[in-house]
Amino acid sequence: DATNAHKELKRKTEKINEEKDVNGDDGWFWIVHKGIGAAFISIAVFGFLVRLAVSVHPYSGAGTPPKYGDFEAQRHWMEVTLHLPIKDWYNNTSSNDLSYWGLDYPPLTAYQSYFHGLFLRFFHPESVALFSSRGHESYLGKLLMRWTVLSSDALVFFPAVLYFVFVYLAGRKNSHKSEIAWHIAMILLNPCLILIDHGHFQYNCISLGLTIGAIASVLSNNDLTACFLFSLALNHKQMSLYFAPAFFSHLLGKCLRHPNPLLEVLKLGIVVLGTFSLIWWPYIHSKEAFLQVLSRLAPFERGIYEDYVANFWCTTSVLIKWKRLFTTPTLKILSLAATISTSLPSMVQQIWDPSKQGFLYGLFNSAFSFYLFSFQVHEKSILLPLLPASLLAIEEPFLHNWMTLYSLFSMFPLLVRDKLVLPYIALLALFSLLNRAAPIRSRGITETHSLRSFVTASFLLCALILHAVYLTMPAPHRYPFLYEALIMLLCFSQFVSLAVYTNAKQWMLLKRPILVHKEKKLL
Numbered sequence: 001d002a003t004n005a006h007k008e009l010k011r012k013t014e015k016i017n018e019e020k021d022v023n024g025d026d027g028w029f030w031i032v033h034k035g036i037g038a039a040f041i042s043i044a045v046f047g048f049l050v051r052l053a054v055s056v057h058p059y060s061g062a063g064t065p066p067k068y069g070d071f072e073a074q075r076h077w078m079e080v081t082l083h084l085p086i087k088d089w090y091n092n093t094s095s096n097d098l099s100y101w102g103l104d105y106p107p108l109t110a111y112q113s114y115f116h117g118l119f120l121r122f123f124h125p126e127s128v129a130l131f132s133s134r135g136h137e138s139y140l141g142k143l144l145m146r147w148t149v150l151s152s153d154a155l156v157f158f159p160a161v162l163y164f165v166f167v168y169l170a171g172r173k174n175s176h177k178s179e180i181a182w183h184i185a186m187i188l189l190n191p192c193l194i195l196i197d198h199g200h201f202q203y204n205c206i207s208l209g210l211t212i213g214a215i216a217s218v219l220s221n222n223d224l225t226a227c228f229l230f231s232l233a234l235n236h237k238q239m240s241l242y243f244a245p246a247f248f249s250h251l252l253g254k255c256l257r258h259p260n261p262l263l264e265v266l267k268l269g270i271v272v273l274g275t276f277s278l279i280w281w282p283y284i285h286s287k288e289a290f291l292q293v294l295s296r297l298a299p300f301e302r303g304i305y306e307d308y309v310a311n312f313w314c315t316t317s318v319l320i321k322w323k324r325l326f327t328t329p330t331l332k333i334l335s336l337a338a339t340i341s342t343s344l345p346s347m348v349q350q351i352w353d354p355s356k357q358g359f360l361y362g363l364f365n366s367a368f369s370f371y372l373f374s375f376q377v378h379e380k381s382i383l384l385p386l387l388p389a390s391l392l393a394i395e396e397p398f399l400h401n402w403m404t405l406y407s408l409f410s411m412f413p414l415l416v417r418d419k420l421v422l423p424y425i426a427l428l429a430l431f432s433l434l435n436r437a438a439p440i441r442s443r444g445i446t447e448t449h450s451l452r453s454f455v456t457a458s459f460l461l462c463a464l465i466l467h468a469v470y471l472t473m474p475a476p477h478r479y480p481f482l483y484e485a486l487i488m489l490l491c492f493s494q495f496v497s498l499a500v501y502t503n504a505k506q507w508m509l510l511k512r513p514i515l516v517h518k519e520k521k522l523l
Contacts, residue, residue: 028177028178028181028182028437028439031043031181032177032178032180032181035177036165036166036169036177036180036181039177039180039181039184040162040165040181040184043181043184043185043188043189044158044188046189047158047185047188047189048150048153048154050189050194050427050430051150051153051194051197051198052150052198053423054194054195054198054199054420054423054427055146055149055150055198055199057199057419057420057422057423058199058418058419058420059071059142059199059200059201059418060200060201060418062137062418062419063137065135066135067100067101068135069201069418070200070201070202071142071145071201072101072134072135073101074113074145074201074202074203075120075127075128075133075136075141075145076100076101076134077101077103077109077110077113077117078113078114078116078117078120078128079117079128079129079130079133079134080096080103080113081110081111081113081114081117082114082117082118082121082128082130083095083130084096086110086282087282087283087289089103089110090102090103090110090283090292090293090296091292095130098296100134102296103296104296104297104299105236105237105238105297106234106235106236106237106238106279106293106297107235107279107280107282107283107293108232108235108236108279109203109236109237111279112152112203112206112236116148119144119148120141120144120145120148123140123144124138124140124141124144126138126141127140127141127144127145145201146198148203149197149198149201149202149203149205150198152203152205152206153197153198153205153209156205156206156209156210157205157206157208157209157212158188158209159209159213160209160210160212160213160216161184161187161188161209161212163212163213163216164187164212164213164215164216164219164391165180165183165184167216167219167220168180168183168216168219168391170220171219171356172394175394176439178439179394179439182393182394182434182437182438182439183393183394185434186390186393186400186434187390187391187393189427189430189431189434190386190390190404191404191408191424191427191428191430191431192382192383192386192404192407192408192411193205193208193383193386194427195408195411195415195420195423195424195427196380196383196411199415199418199420199423200380200414200415200418200420202380204237204380204383206236206237207233207236207237207239207240208233208383208384208387210229210230210232210233210236210240211229211230211233211240211243211387212387212391213229214226214227214229214230214233214247215359215360215363215388215391217229218247218250218251218356218359219356219359223251223254223268224267224268224271226247226251227251227268227271227272227275228271228275230243230244230247231271231272231275231276231279232275232279235275235276235279235280238297238298239370239381239384240384241370242366242367242370242371242374242381242384242385243363243366243367243384244366245343245346245347245362245366245369246346246347246350246359246362246363246365246366246367248347249346249347249348249349249350249351249354249362250350250354250358250359250362251268252265252351253350253351253352253353253354254354255268256351257354280293299376300328300332300375300376301328302376303323303328303376304322304323304328304331304335304375304376305317305376305377306376306378307378307379307413307414307484308379308413308481308484308485308487308488309377309378309379309381309410309488310379310382310410310487310488310489310491310492310495311371311372311373311377311492311495312338312372312373312492313331313335313373313377314377314488315488315489315492318485318489331375332375335373335374335375336374336375338373339369339370339373339374342369342372342373342499343365343366343369343370345365345503345507346361346362346365346366346369346503346506347362347366349362349506349507349509349510350362352510353509353510355509357395357509358506358509360388360391360392361388361392361502361505361506361509362506363387363388363391364385364388364389364392364502365499365502365503365506367384367385367387367388368385368495368498368499368502369499370384371384371385371495372495372496372499379410379411379413379414380411380414382407382410382411383407385403385407386403386404386407389403389404390404396502396505397438399498399501399502401435402456402494402498403498404431405428405431405460405463406463406490406491406494406495407491408424408427408428408431409463409466409467409487409490409491410487410488410491412424412467412470412487413470413483413484413487416470416471421471459490459494462490463490466483466486466487466490469483470483470487
């Protein structure tokens with residue numbers, strides 16, 4: 001009996017050790033032992049509660065007439081789409097003053113505003129009444145507006161992440177469950193996206209969710225579905241164009257390796273054109289209507305940059321006064337040339353040797369080229385290159401960590417203006433805690449070089465000092481935006497370093513198949 005009991009105990013111990021080998025012998029074991037599905041639900045519920053907590057704080061333009069901020073812009077679009085015929089949504093009329101938050105996003109955003117407006121009108125008609133609702137800030141109106149973003153997250157972004165996780169998991173047979181659970185948390189609990197959508201107030205979760213769905217479709221070889229979903233993302237926010245070079249080059253590279261490449265390109269083109277035609281149907285009946293909508297999507301009159309965004313044009317304007325030296329048409333050409341030339345190496349690599357890993361790096365490099373060099377970039381646009389960095393969190397933990405920290409820091413002045421310092425600090429602490437709790441294999445290099453450790457510590461110390469100075473010391477009267485400029489310069493230096501690294505890393509993927517081919521020849 002004693003021998004049998006000893007054998008049974010040994011068998012149970014071995015079973016537990018096997019489970020730990022699969023799930024990961026770390027703090028994530030408790031959340032993954034029931035499976036990835038249960039882990040996702042747990043993390044999603046927690047992520048929803050975090051969003052709910054952030055949404056009780058102020059939003060962009062709260063109590064600051066006459067134009068308020070992004071919150072009022074989104075509410076006003078609901079008002080306009082509810083009360084005006086669809087042909088007038090983008091036109092300047094007596095009932096639609098385009099100078100007061102006129103629609104400047106593609107038609108899918110307008111349709112979303114219409115359906116959200118129906119929701120608000122059902123519960124609180126005064127919040128979307130024509131003309132009289134301008135600047136509406138009642139408690140019920142704000143509550144309903146917040147719920148439209150929360151529901152968008154739950155209905156679009158969360159399912160898209162789940163789709164990506166299962167596709168990604170299928171392609172990584174050696175991944176521990178704890179790594180997958182940590183990866184889910186890193187995507188769903190991204191502090192930048194939560195603060196902008198549920199604090200500042202926007203609907204980035206919809207366009208980014210559609211993009212994640214498109215990425216997952218590419219990774220699972222459902223290219224037609226990918227074209228459909230990415231076309232929806234483009235028609236929700238034109239900034240999704242940041243990812244277009246990566247999608248185009250990867251899918252073209254795959255088509256060129258097909259026995260009948262022209263047929264494959266034609267099928268993808270039909271899906272894209274069909275999706276665009278369906279969404280733009282009310283505006284393609286006349287050239288005038290079509291061009292009017294297009295003109296609203298490209299606000300060149302605002303200049304090449306606004307505020308203090310950590311991209312090339314704004315950062316170098318400290319030395320080169322771009323707006324004074326060049327006309328807007330010239331700056332448009334310069335920014336287009338810079339954006340295309342910096343995205344081209346990544347595109348060439350994917351056309352030459354398309355791969356799923358290269359596609360993820362290509363998304364990051366493409367989005368970063370647009371962020372750093374395109375025309376009229378906002379601080380919030382950093383959410384686009386941050387998305388593929390989050391999707392690469394397991395392979396590139398340092399890239400993800402550094403990118404998240406400096407993306408968050410680059411938006412710090414904006415979030416201070418929105419009075420979101422408390423949720424900023426809380427979400428930064430939560431991210432740091434989750435990052436420290438990463439499974440061992442997802443923490444990056446455990447024994448870093450002393451020089452690298454010193455450099456990263458120095459940059460973090462600079463960021464910490466700038467945080468404290470910005471909050472406690474007024475800027476000199478002569479240089480009222482000195483601190484914003486310093487934050488911009490620091491973040492820009494980090495962004496350029498990361499962009500150089502990821503472009504090099506993408507091209508290094510070419511060496512692997514070449515080495516394998518040479519080894520086979522030698523054998």
